[in-house]
């Protein structure tokens with residue numbers, strides 16, 4: 374049985390880790406780009422970022438003072454048991470957010486959209502967001518936090534089936550160029566693309582693709598995997614680098630997630646993560662022990678609903 | 694420290710003298726010593742719109758306005774822990790800057806991503822002011838290391854940590870890149886023009902979209918700001 378104190382401890386720790394320690398996969402991606410970058414200014418920026426990651430880890434201070442919007446993605450195994458109930462679970466996540474905000478410190482970014490008042494702890498109405506998902510046949514709980522910069526680099530467009538891959542490329546370029554100018558999106562970044570679903574699903578998929586997949590990870594559909602690499606190349610051929618200076622470093626990796634959509638449309642969303650790609654995951658085992666990592670491993674076959682049934686479902690059918 | 698391959702490095706003492714400011718060249722890398730203060734829309738509204746007085750002595754202590762909200766926390770003993778320090782996008786404050794520079798005598802504006810193009814000629818250079826950009830922009834840890842002490846903080850109660858005016862004593866605070874000079878040239882503008890030259894070819898051969906979005910610009914050379 375997993376208790377609330379363990380959940381809070383795990384959530385508190387990943388808040389810290391996300392803010393301070395750059396994920397290894399992303400760091401390797403940036404290192405690879407420095408070597409290829411031909412623009413002097415853009416290369417200088419990337420090297421300064423590498424210094425910054427190192428300083429953050431050495432000093433145990435956040436790599437970026439803009440905390441973005443800290444939030445959680447939770448995956449609960451079917452066989453996981455926890456004592457506090459789901460609302461107790463969420464209370465633990467909220468408490469961890471408030472404590473970490475003071476202790477790290479994180480910038481209290483969350484304010485009321487109209488009255489602009491804040492609680493100085495990144496907790497408020499509908500904040501932090503907690504997205505739940507489930508996993509068949511396991512007894513652990515995964516908690517992931519992401520602190521994503523919030524203002525630039527995300528967009529949505531309704532495309533149509535006839536627009537095809539060309540339409541996807543157009544919108545991809547439009548978004549990268551518009552927000553890449555002067556580096557508003559803090560590129561180079563992992564770029565997530567959501568295709569299909571309804572509008573909100575489309576936004577969600579793109580966001581998860583950007584924030585919850587590691588550099589180098591490919592979509593299991595080989596044709597989509599190919600498109601991911603093609604879009605990455607396309608982004609890096611714009612002629613723009615870090616801070617919008619002349620260069621070639623825009624996209625560290627591109628991840629695409631898809632969902633079945635309306636027969637007449639092909640909605641698309643684009644999300645750029647940023648130079649501080651802050652994510653951290655904790656896995657709480659059934660015995661309450663906690664293991665930390667930086668790859669959320671969010672997209673399991675179940676998560677993508679790749680087939681209409683999966684082992685647990687078959688088991689249920691049999692017992693019925 | 695990053696090796697600024699081919700980029701000039703300058704160490705600048707604050708408050709910066711007119712001569713030092715005049716000598717700054719586009720694309721140079723700058724580190725600062727002295728006092729910088731943060732001010733963004735919350736502070737601008739208090740002073741310029743509501744008419745509240747400036748903190749005493751501000752104009753003598755510092756002439757560098759950082760568009761920034763620190764990651765700070767109040768410690769039980771009344772001091773402040775400063776973790777990371779990162780700039781916020783400056784273009785949003787364009788409408789306040791002329792009056793603010795006049796009121797405070799500020800000569801160095803530091804932030805993220807520069808000002809709208811017209812502002813360099815119309816607002817900054819006529820007032821003997823230049824723009825330094827932060828790098829990256831997420832070099833919060835490097836900049837945080839450069840903050841040695843919080844000298845004063847104003848409007849903390851009223852505006853909260855993110856919007857309050859922080860006066861930081863800094864040492865080897867950087868890196869920043871010189872975006873603009875006293876002639877009103879801007880590195881961002883120049884680099885943007887170079888990038889724009891190549892944009893059209895990226896779309897060669899891609900068929901036009903089925904839906905043209907009403908009211909949106911099709912001019913890819915424009916900046917969103």
Ligand code: SF4
Pocket residue numbers: 437438439440441521522523558559647648649779829830831
């Ligand atoms: S977008 Fe830039 S400023 Fe914002 S959190 Fe990311 S690195 Fe920091």
